[in-house]
Amino acid sequence: MKIRNELFLIIIFIILTFGITLQSINKFYLESYYIERERNQILLIGDSLEKSYVQEEVDELENLRGIKVRRIPYEKNGENFLLGIYFGALDLEKLISGNIILNDRKSKNTNTRIIVYGKYIPKTSEVLVITSHVGKIKNSINIYRRFTLNVVMVFFIVGIVLAYFLSIRITKPVVELEEVAKRISRLDFNTGINPNGNTEIKSLGNSIETMRNRLRRALLELSEANEKLKEDIEKEKKIDKMRRSFIAGVNHELKTPITIINSYSYALKRKLKGDEDTGYYCDVILDEVEKMEKMVNRLLFLSKAEAGFLEMRPEEIDVEEELSTLLAKYGAIVKEKGITLNSKLMPLTVTFDREQLGIVLDNLMSNAFKYVKNHGEIRVEAYEEGESGVVEIYNTSDPIGDEQLAKLWNPFFILDKSRSKNGKSTGLGLSIVKNIMDNHKGEYSAENKDSGVLFTIRIPKEVS
Numbered sequence: 001m002k003i004r005n006e007l008f009l010i011i012i013f014i015i016l017t018f019g020i021t022l023q024s025i026n027k028f029y030l031e032s033y034y035i036e037r038e039r040n041q042i043l044l045i046g047d048s049l050e051k052s053y054v055q056e057e058v059d060e061l062e063n064l065r066g067i068k069v070r071r072i073p074y075e076k077n078g079e080n081f082l083l084g085i086y087f088g089a090l091d092l093e094k095l096i097s098g099n100i101i102l103n104d105r106k107s108k109n110t111n112t113r114i115i116v117y118g119k120y121i122p123k124t125s126e127v128l129v130i131t132s133h134v135g136k137i138k139n140s141i142n143i144y145r146r147f148t149l150n151v152v153m154v155f156f157i158v159g160i161v162l163a164y165f166l167s168i169r170i171t172k173p174v175v176e177l178e179e180v181a182k183r184i185s186r187l188d189f190n191t192g193i194n195p196n197g198n199t200e201i202k203s204l205g206n207s208i209e210t211m212r213n214r215l216r217r218a219l220l221e222l223s224e225a226n227e228k229l230k231e232d233i234e235k236e237k238k239i240d241k242m243r244r245s246f247i248a249g250v251n252h253e254l255k256t257p258i259t260i261i262n263s264y265s266y267a268l269k270r271k272l273k274g275d276e277d278t279g280y281y282c283d284v285i286l287d288e289v290e291k292m293e294k295m296v297n298r299l300l301f302l303s304k305a306e307a308g309f310l311e312m313r314p315e316e317i318d319v320e321e322e323l324s325t326l327l328a329k330y331g332a333i334v335k336e337k338g339i340t341l342n343s344k345l346m347p348l349t350v351t352f353d354r355e356q357l358g359i360v361l362d363n364l365m366s367n368a369f370k371y372v373k374n375h376g377e378i379r380v381e382a383y384e385e386g387e388s389g390v391v392e393i394y395n396t397s398d399p400i401g402d403e404q405l406a407k408l409w410n411p412f413f414i415l416d417k418s419r420s421k422n423g424k425s426t427g428l429g430l431s432i433v434k435n436i437m438d439n440h441k442g443e444y445s446a447e448n449k450d451s452g453v454l455f456t457i458r459i460p461k462e463v464s
Helices: 003-028 030-051 055-065 081-086 089-096 134-185 200-271 276-307 319-329 331-337 354-371 402-407 429-439
Strands: 068-073 101-106 113-121 126-133 314-318 340-345 349-353 377-385 388-396 443-449 452-460
Touching (some): 003 030, 003 134, 030 055, 030 101, 030 113, 030 126, 134 200, 319 340, 319 354, 319 377, 319 388, 349 452, 354 377, 354 452
Parallel strands (some): 340 377
Antiparallel strands (some): 068 126, 388 452, 443 452
C-alpha cells in the first residue's frame, strides 16, 4: 500500500475512532454523569437554604435550576400526608433523627423519575424538600447527543477532505525521494531533488542528494578506471601473446642449430681422439649444447603449458612406485654428498598424466638435491588425505626470504648462486610444476621449516 493511502486511512481511522468514542461516552456515561452532578448540586443547594431561606432567592433559584423547593411542616402526631408523598415512614424517621435523605424515585403523580432531597429543620419543625425531574436531564442529553452527532458527521466529512489534501502534501516529498532512490538503484544519477521546508524529510532529501552526487562522481571515476583497465589488459594480452610467440619462435629456431652443433661436436670428438685439448674443448661444447637443449625443451614445454596446449592423458599411477624409482636415480648423489635420505611412502594411487607427473616429481626432487647442504637431510613422504594424494619433499637448507618464496614459481627466477651447488639452474623447473598442477587442478606450496624448506603438492585422486 502506498504511504499516501496509508496516511489517509490513518487520519480517517483517528476521526472515526474519536467520533465513535464520543458517542459511546454520551450514550453509556453522560446520563449517569449528569444525574450524579445534579445530586451534588441539590446537596449544595440544600445546605445553602438551610442556613438562609429567602423566598425571592428561592424563586430565582427554581427558575434558574429547574427545581422545586418546599418547606413542609412536620406534625409529630399527625399523618404528614404531604411528606408521605416524598418519603416513606423509615425515611421520615431518619429525617427527624437529623439525617439527610437524597433518593431517586418515580413521582406518584407524573410517573417520571425525580431526585428528592429532604432535610429536617428543628427550629421551625419543617422539612426542606427539594425535587428535580430527571426527565429534563434526559431531554438535554438527547439534544446534546444529536448535536454532537451532527458535529461528528461534519468533522468526518471535513476530515476526509483535509486528510486527502494533507496526505498528498505530506507524502509528496516522500514520493519524490522514492523516485530518486529508484533511479539511483538503476544507476541513473542524472535527476536530483530539491526538498523544501525545514523538516526531517528535507534533511533526508539533502542526504540522498549528497549520496547521488558522490555516487555519480564515483561511477564516472570507476568508468574511467575501468576503461583504462581494459586498455591495460588488452595491452598486457598483446605483450603476453608476443612473448609466447617469441619464446615459441626462439625455441623452434634454436632447435635446429643446437642439433647441428651437437652432431658435429660428436663427429669432431670421434675424429680427434688422440688430441686431449681438442677432446676437452669438444666436451665443453657438448656440455653447453646439452644445457641449451634442456633449456629450449623446458621453454617449449612452459610455452605450451601457459598457452593451454598441453595434452593430458590421465591414467592411474602408483605414486609410491614412481617416487621409489626416482629416489634410486639419485642414489649416487646421496653417497657423494653424504646426504641422509628418509622416505615414508604410503600406498597412493592418483589419476594423472604419467609423463607430466614424472616432470613434477623430478623437478621437485632435483631442486631438493640441488640446494641441500652437504651431509644434510632429504625427507620424502607420500600419503592420502581426503580426496587428494599428498607428496612432501623436504631438504635442509638456509631459510628462503618471504619475498623470494612468493617468486619461486615465476619463470626464470633463480635463488642466489651460493644456494645452488652446481650453478646450472634455469629457473624454469618450479614454473613448469606450477603450470602442470594448475592444469590438473592441483595445489602446490613452499614454506620454511626448522633448518630447511618443505615443498608440498596435493594431487586430486580423480581428475574432472
